[in-house]
Amino acid sequence: MKEVMVRPERCMGCRSCEIACAVEHSESKDLFAAVMEKPTPQKRIYVEYVPEYNAAIPMTCRHCEEAPCTTVCPTKALKQDEITRVVTHNSDLCIGCWTCSMVCNYGVIGRQKEARVAVKCNLCPNRDIPACVEACPTNALVFIEVKKLAGVKRTEAALKLARGMQGKAL
């Protein structure tokens, strides 16, 4: 199962993902109409700037297992798909109690501007690759299986180690 994985060291804080996300989740999917649209199209990914560490970190739903947001939701508006494990939100069932937002460890459950309903990442069901990932100029966001990303990171780490062993590290 592919997931949106973040490589925070690559994020430059350009917020292209936020814009792509909002457009993808608009009625029209057209950016020009989207900015005029009501309810206002809303992003579900948040680039957090951490000045103390000169870093920008994209925060998005991790689609956790036994996701706390789904287990606390009193109306089952938040549900985890049994096969894909994607956590989705049904705004028709949402009562705006914000219990989900209170228990989310990542603070990635927001609020629709005009209505008392929650807004969160649904991994772009109509696309092969989520919009945020496709827009990212630096590959800080990747759509990949955990196993595969771990493999990529291992290769990178092994390369650095090998270079160090040969005295080539700078």
Place this chain on the structure above:
Amino acid sequence: MEEKNPQPTICPYCSLGCGFYLKLEAGKAAGIRYMPEHPVNEGSLCPKGNTVLEVLNHPDRLKYPLKKTETGWERIEWEEALDLAAAKLKGSLEEYGPDSLAFLGSAKCSNEENYIFQKIARLLGTNNVDNCARLCHASTLTGLGKTLGTGAMTNPISDLACSECIFVIGSNFAENHPAVSRRVLEAKEKGAFVIVADPRMTPTSWLADLSLRLVPGTDVALLNGMMHVIVSEGLVDREFARERTKGFAELENVLQRYDPETVSRITGIPSAEIIKAARAYARAGTAAIVYSMGITQHISGTDNVTACADLALICGHIGKKGAGILPLRGQNNVQGACDMGALSEFFPGYGKVGDPEAAGRMQALWGAKKLPESPGLTATEIVGAAGKGKIKTLYVMGEDLVNSHPDSSRVKQALENLDFLVVQDIFMNDTAEYADLVLPAASFAEKEGSFTSTERRVQWLEPALMPPGEARADLEILFRLAEKLGLDFPYRDAGEVLEEISAAVPAYGGIAKERLKKDFGLIWPCPDAGHTGTPVLHTDSFMTPDGLARLVPVEHRSPAETPGPDYPFLLTTGRTVLHYNAGSMSRRCKSLLKREAELYVEIHPADARTMEIREGNKLVLESRRGSTKATARLTERVSPGVLFLPFHFPGTNVLTADALDREAKIPEFKVSACRIRRG
């Protein structure tokens, strides 16, 4: 118009030439689709690219020709508008001579449009034709021209992925050319060492292995210091220096004075870091230099560029994959506008004005009796001359002088002083407000033509949409204007103009419309129809007459204006990721404005403390030229004593000075003296 949906197109913002698709619905652009197969951006887009539809479909788009009357703007017919423009141009010409006319071309317009634009100017008898490259990379043309023989990026962007060391100086590509970071990060994954020299701590510095925070305006000292270390530690590529360059002895002589301790005192960088940077760059198997306006926008701009070239040359880091010098240009067609001769001292293809042979070639091609012989005024000089009443009629195609030139108040006075000003644009920008005649132009998605990206990649853009209202493609406007001026142009469309360009510009010799439409274009030089383009320059010889590069020693010079008791802060300017240049496009995008709404000034928390300034306070900034308001943003990104203003909002260039580089005539946007108070 060919019907393709989605229609492939090229981003109109920076110079990278990123590709994407426009999704069309009922003749309107209804969305974008990413283009993962594009060699530059591999599908990704920065926030500006992502919001480009907000520009295309904006209600502010100019739709009709407008004439200024005593009661305000009056809508007129095209016929009347062009008759008026032609009559005013001819009137000035007859009464005051050809040099009373001036033309500012556009780095946002196609090669064909700029070619025709400068041809009109020159056939009317003046070389007063220039473009905004004067404000960003004129010093690249002069600096790389005299050392390497040609002022262009030597290697494609994708090459960075195979560099072992990347030395970035005066470029914040993470914000301004985001897709470049993709390649730099790729190189880093393979173990590349990245050095970033910048007075500010930018997102580009975040990915550096070594960050050098130099005092603004001390780049030559740093570069000479690194070369001093390289020479004294025997890290020079002797064979390369001997076989392929001239002038090593003179350079070595000057470098003696730039020992790391002296350089450390000038630049504020610890000497150990200068040595470390020099060693990393020189020892790498392949090393690239990436620079941008932090190098070029100084009174020592040409010298800064020259020093970058010297550094690459003595290490032999040029003419091969993964090496080279990569000046990242600003606009989607600034390289092309220069190639096309929209420059006061160059004909198309960089034949020097004043060289009888170059003039002869153009004369024969154009069937002209005589072409003006002395170089014209540069963009910055045109403003000065207009202020003095020497320029009577100015024709501006797609540029906002008021916000992009230094010392805005003086620019406004100069524009008011003109007898007649024509502005051809897609929006009523702040310069158009001073115009007598405003002509509505088509945007990138509404016209066809070729565009040359920073990596010399010439791509063909096809029209996807009809322009709004009566707006017309710039090329069409110029064709009709030329006709009214009595110039006999045989072309019917951009493809035919490109045919003449390939005869005029040797590097475009093999470039034709049909070839460009395939495989993401061609990288010049492409001298003939069978040639497949030249991604890497200078592999065997340099573009100088004898094929050898020149090592030119340069000395450190202080900026024109330094902080003093009256103006204690050093003000530097630059860009942010969410906006673009003078802002006439990006400041109309709601999604961008939502994230960056107004002019802010970065100030170090220590300075803010002593002046009792808090985050979000409204400040008044004053320089010797004027004053402007900005919101305080407290950050250690800037050093104490330094202020930073983005130049995307009106106000920044009210403060900057018009001190010019001697050779390139580029203004020193990067250093001015300034003071602040609570507003």
